[in-house]
Amino acid sequence: MKAVKIMKPNDLRVIDMEKPVIDEKHNVLVKIRAAGICGSDVGIYHGKNAAATYPRVIGHEMVGDIVEVGQNGSKYQVGDRVIIDQVTSCGQCYACRKGRPNVCANLQVRGVHIDGGYREYMAVPESDCYRLPDFLSYEDAVMIEPTTIAVQACSRAQMEFDDQVLIIGAGALGSSILRIAKLYHPRRIIMADIEEGKLREAISHGADYAINSRTEDVAARAHELTEGYGPTVVIDAACLKGSFLTACRCAGNGGRVITMGFGVEPDDMNQFVITSKELDVRGSRLQNRKFQTVIDLIHQGQIDLSGSISHRFYFQDAKKAFDFNDTHDPSIRKIVLTFD
Ligand code: MN
Numbered sequence: 184m185k186a187v188k189i190m191k192p193n194d195l196r197v198i199d200m201e202k203p204v205i206d207e208k209h210n211v212l213v214k215i216r217a218a219g220i221c222g223s224d225v226g227i228y229h230g231k232n233a234a235a236t237y238p239r240v241i242g243h244e245m246v247g248d249i250v251e252v253g254q255n256g257s258k259y260q261v262g263d264r265v266i267i268d269q270v271t272s273c274g275q276c277y278a279c280r281k282g283r284p285n286v287c288a289n290l291q292v293r294g295v296h297i298d299g300g301y302r303e304y305m306a307v308p309e310s311d312c313y314r315l316p317d318f319l320s321y322e323d324a325v326m327i328e329p330t331t332i333a334v335q336a337c338s339r340a341q342m343e344f345d346d347q348v349l350i351i352g353a354g355a356l357g358s359s360i361l362r363i364a365k366l367y368h369p370r371r372i373i374m375a376d377i378e379e380g381k382l383r384e385a386i387s388h389g390a391d392y393a394i395n396s397r398t399e400d401v402a403a404r405a406h407e408l409t410e411g412y413g414p415t416v417v418i419d420a421a422c423l424k425g426s427f428l429t430a431c432r433c434a435g436n437g438g439r440v441i442t443m444g445f446g447v448e449p450d451d452m453n454q455f456v457i458t459s460k461e462l463d464v465r466g467s468r469l470q471n472r473k474f475q476t477v478i479d480l481i482h483q484g485q486i487d488l489s490g491s492i493s494h495r496f497y498f499q500d501a502k503k504a505f506d507f508n509d510t511h512d513p514s515i516r517k518i519v520l521t522f523d
Contacts, residue, residue, distance in 0.1 A: 186302035187501040187520075190238045192230025197499050200240070203306035210253035211309045213267060218300045218498065219244030219325035220508060220518040222355070227295065228505055233445065235295050242520070243269035243293050244328040245300025246321050249312070257309045265312040266327050266478075267305065269293040270469055285335070285469040292469065301498060301520060313474040316481050319488065322495065322519050326488040327481075329517075331473035332443075333359040339467040340416045340439045342367045349373045349405050349414035349433055351396070352421030353381040355517070356443065358388060360420055365389050366485055369416070373408055375401050376421075380513070402432040413460075414438065418467075424448045428456070436460045441467050494518045 186200040205212050224241045226232035249263045259265070272279050272287030279287050293299040315324045337360065342348065346369040350357045353376035364372055374385040375394040382393035394404045406413050413435025419426050422444025428451060430440045440462050457464060480486045493516035496504035504518055 184303035209306035212251035213247040214250045215247040217321040218242045240298035242300035246324045264315040268311040285471045330477045331470035333363040334473045335470040336467040346415045347409045349417045353385045357420035405433040431456045439463045
């Protein structure tokens with residue numbers, strides 16, 4: 184079978200690979216039908232993901248059909264359409280015992296630490312598969328994974344109706360978080376970004392206010408928009424140098440600040456900004472078994488993932504797809520790789 188492998192940073196190849204076989208643990212064989220390109224895949228390709236190891240078959244947003252099940256049977260049948268969880272964990276460490284496999288001490292993320300979804304077949308444990316709604320296309324179903332990341336962020340923030348929410352960054356991640364945050368019916372949702380176009384889009388998708396962080400003081404404006412209190416939930420979906428401090432400055436007393444970035448450049452932080460307001464600063468990494476939550480929301484009609492895919496490439500043209508993504512063409516929303 185064919186696979187897309189990053190041999191070393193900036194060296195992407197379509198290679199021949201042994202088709203996986205199922206065993207007792209990896210008891211279902213999935214024929215991949217669509218796989219999304221995510222910022223982190225781009226980071227691994229360009230050598231900007233410190234967690235990744237090479238060579239690596241990348242891709243962690245993967246959907247397909249079950250084409251074989253183990254001889255001990257399965258809750259799935261051949262022909263079932265599924266999405267595969269990217270998180271694999273040891274089940275033994277403190278985090279796993281606390282029900283947080285996404286920060287397992289021995290975490291192995293598909294497409295990052297172990298081979299991922301840019302290949303024709305994957306053998307995985309059935310417990311890592313989630314059944315897709317019949318009406319959802321393979322391509323749209325790819326969007327379930329980025330949505331789980333947004334669900335994780337809102338859940339880490341313990342968002343509720345009484346909150347005033349600020350999302351810093353209105354790109355793919357920020358707009359996904361906006362979509363989920365709205366389901367909590369918070370008092371208001373404010374989006375901050377440096378690009379007017381993205382802010383206009385955020386408003387059209389239901390944000391109450393927009394702050395242009397290029398021209399406005401985000402903390403001052405966020406306080407104004409929340410009757411002087413400050414947002415009680417601030418999610419940093421920009422993850423840039425300086426955005427963490429901004430998030431903490433924005434947050435109101437007793438608020439929660441959620442970080443999602445992997446940047447290692449120090450922010451000019453101080454304890455006062457956290458202690459004086461007794462902020463809860465929490466990381467949100469990957470997702471903690473949130474696939475079923477998102478699939479349930481789709482079934483309930485609470486979220487609609489259609490219309491998010493902007494471009495499609497055959498998976499063996501992955502190089503073209505990544506090169507196109509690097510142009511940062513404004514028409515790019517989500518690029519998917521297709522397999523037939
Ligand atoms: Mn992703």
